[in-house]
Amino acid sequence: MKGRRADKAATTVFWALGIIVVVILGFIIIEIFARGLLTALNPKFIFGKPEAMKPGGGIFPMIVSTLYLVVLSLIISLPISIGAAIYLSEYAKKGKLTSFIRFCLDTLATLPSIVFGLFGLALFVVYFQWSYCLMAGAFTLAILNLPILLRGTEQAMTLVPDTYREASMSLGASKWTTIRQVVVPSAMPGIITATILPIGRIVGESAAIIYTTGLFIRNIPVNPFDTAAPLAGYVWYAQTEGQGDYLRVVNGGAALLLIMVLVIYFLARYLGRKYQEKRLLGG
Amino acid sequence: MSKSENISPGTTMRAVVRGDRDRWVKLVMFCCAAISFLGVLMIFLFIFRESLPAITKVGIPKLFLSTDWRPKSGHYGMLAFTFGTIFTTVVAMLVAAPLGIGAAIFIDQVAPDKVGRAVRRVIELLAGIPSVVIGWFGLILLVPFLRNLTGSSGFGMGAASLVLVVMSLPTITTLSAESLKAVPTELKEASAAMGATRWQSIYKVIMPSAREGIIIAVVLGMGRAIGETMAVQMVIGNASQATASLVQPGSTLTTRIVQDLGEASGVFRSALFAQALMLLLLSIFLIICIRWISRERKS
Numbered sequence: 001m002k003g004r005r006a007d008k009a010a011t012t013v014f015w016a017l018g019i020i021v022v023v024i025l026g027f028i029i030i031e032i033f034a035r036g037l038l039t040a041l042n043p044k045f046i047f048g049k050p051e052a053m054k055p056g057g058g059i060f061p062m063i064v065s066t067l068y069l070v071v072l073s074l075i076i077s078l079p080i081s082i083g084a085a086i087y088l089s090e091y092a093k094k095g096k097l098t099s100f101i102r103f104c105l106d107t108l109a110t111l112p113s114i115v116f117g118l119f120g121l122a123l124f125v126v127y128f129q130w131s132y133c134l135m136a137g138a139f140t141l142a143i144l145n146l147p148i149l150l151r152g153t154e155q156a157m158t159l160v161p162d163t164y165r166e167a168s169m170s171l172g173a174s175k176w177t178t179i180r181q182v183v184v185p186s187a188m189p190g191i192i193t194a195t196i197l198p199i200g201r202i203v204g205e206s207a208a209i210i211y212t213t214g215l216f217i218r219n220i221p222v223n224p225f226d227t228a229a230p231l232a233g234y235v236w237y238a239q240t241e242g243q244g245d246y247l248r249v250v251n252g253g254a255a256l257l258l259i260m261v262l263v264i265y266f267l268a269r270y271l272g273r274k275y276q277e278k279r280l281l282g283g
Numbered sequence: 284m285s286k287s288e289n290i291s292p293g294t295t296m297r298a299v300v301r302g303d304r305d306r307w308v309k310l311v312m313f314c315c316a317a318i319s320f321l322g323v324l325m326i327f328l329f330i331f332r333e334s335l336p337a338i339t340k341v342g343i344p345k346l347f348l349s350t351d352w353r354p355k356s357g358h359y360g361m362l363a364f365t366f367g368t369i370f371t372t373v374v375a376m377l378v379a380a381p382l383g384i385g386a387a388i389f390i391d392q393v394a395p396d397k398v399g400r401a402v403r404r405v406i407e408l409l410a411g412i413p414s415v416v417i418g419w420f421g422l423i424l425l426v427p428f429l430r431n432l433t434g435s436s437g438f439g440m441g442a443a444s445l446v447l448v449v450m451s452l453p454t455i456t457t458l459s460a461e462s463l464k465a466v467p468t469e470l471k472e473a474s475a476a477m478g479a480t481r482w483q484s485i486y487k488v489i490m491p492s493a494r495e496g497i498i499i500a501v502v503l504g505m506g507r508a509i510g511e512t513m514a515v516q517m518v519i520g521n522a523s524q525a526t527a528s529l530v531q532p533g534s535t536l537t538t539r540i541v542q543d544l545g546e547a548s549g550v551f552r553s554a555l556f557a558q559a560l561m562l563l564l565l566s567i568f569l570i571i572c573i574r575w576i577s578r579e580r581k582s
Contacts, residue, residue: 007480014393017385018402021456024449025409028420035423083315091309092316103574104319110503110566112510114537115330118544118559122329143322150319176308204413207512207537211544236415236513239422254419261411269404 036255045252050218055245059253061220065228070202072138072224074195077145085153090179109147113208116144120212135224137213144208145198152194156187189275196268203260206232232257334557340550346557352523359554363525365561368535370527371440372508375447380501383455391463392485410453418514421446426518433530438520441529446514451504458503462496495580499573506569512537536562
């Protein structure tokens with residue numbers, strides 16, 4: 001049977017392709033951890049002060065920069081996303097205007113992050129004269145993340161059963177009261193889950209921040225308008241400069257970034273599963 | 284607000300107030316949604332504004348259609364890098380498209396449920412790995428490997444293309460798997476009922492009916508490859524020549540921007556913004572392609 005044999009061959013090929021994908025990821029994780037895990041978990045490295053030339057530098061200000069950037073950027077983009085999601089899922093009718101908004105969102109989702117970086121440099125750093133600072137990076141990343149954050153938030157809202165809305169309206173609540181007191185609260189777990197993916201992107205993003213937030217600092221940034229150096233951008237910078245014991249810094253930094261991304265990923269899966277269980281139980 | 288509602292006597296009066304407030308709320312929410320348009324508009328305006336000096340001083344032909352890149356003597360032709368972007372993307376797609384679509388078929392059709400789900404998770408995780416980490420991996424493992432294999436420096440278009448395969452694989456696989464999943468079950472069952480083997484069903488029934496979705500997945504994968512910056516910059520060698528050789532160093536639009544922006548000023552800086560403009564145009568072209576394909580699918 002020719003068909004059988006072809007089928008067997010194809011099955012083997014597909015298994016091989018599936019295995020290749022897993023092997024690629026496994027290879028990357030093992031290689032990065034083998035080189036940098038010990039450095040990444042060393043308290044002296046995590047809490048140490050960075051050095052530009054001398055060996056033995058740490059990365060504490062960079063970790064603080066990354067976390068600061070995540071918080072600032074979400075403070076900017078989350079309200080906008082929730083508002084836009086409310087408009088798209090509760091108010092907007094299907095028409096030219098809605099499809100135009102979606103077209104803009106698709107465009108934002110496809111633009112290269114370096115384009116966002118140059119835009120942030122031109123608008124926030126130069127035109128607004130903020131200079132390199134956390135705020136400039138946070139705004140840039142807020143626009144960069146708007147499409148995925150909005151998609152997640154909107155999905156969470158459309159998953160709220162219509163019966164909830166009808167029940168609220170039939171009790172005499174206005175549309176806005178319904179949204180504020182029924183739709184958004186019941187969508188909240190979903191909205192929280194939807195922020196995890198953008199957090200991962202902010203942590204890993206480098207092209208959009210190196211020319212908006214900054215590349216190297218020695219002190220912990222305090223003010224949102226302070227220059228900062230998020231970890232991903234700094235790892236790239238240390239590698240390009242190649243000064244001092246940059247190999248240790250880059251290996252450790254890459255491993256630490258990987259740890260952060262893994263933690264975020266598993267947190268997202270955990271929260272997502274909890275949310276789904278809750279929904280199935282009708283809670 | 285709720286207090287005044289309780290006090291206000293007439294229901295009609297309350298309805299008016301409410302209607303007014305609902306209209307305001309709607310307007311505010313609409314403004315949030317409109318920020319997406321504002322964002323696109325501002326990005327266009329500012330990238331264009333910054334590249335204007337180069338466009339007027341160098342001229343469109345010498346800026347966009349020349350491969351002569353010698354910033355020190357005032358030559359700012361970007362064609363070599365536009366070519367580099369397109370070349371590495373195409374080479375990457377030649378590997379990533381079959382691999383990604385194959386992996387998607389594996390996930391959706393071939394693998395047992397548990398295995399398929401596990402592979403899907405692996406791919407989601409791969410999508411989340413920062414590009415500097417992938418670039419560093421390429422630099423410490425891929426480049427030495429290619430150096431031993433080919434006797435070249437190891438840096439170059441080939442290494443860049445391979446890094447792009449890793450970067451675009453998750454997009455292609457996840458979206459292809461989604462469009463395979465969307466093929467109606469009746470179709471799959473009918474094909475099996477006619478006595479088709481699994482492979483026959485896949486390539487005669489399932490693949491054709493998911494065709495547009497798979498094409499869109501590959502186009503979006505191309506979008507990722509065109510825009511990828513840091514990982515490519517670390518392995519491509521950053522030479523300013525145009526080359527179609529996989530073992531020669533070169534540049535893409537993104538890597539040239541990152542490489543030079545730090546020390547560029549004046550027309551030089553503006554020429555780099557013009558390269559960002561070129562990237563913008565390439566992305567817009569891809570978006571239009573996707574719109575066109577999905578419209579074809581609907582009709």
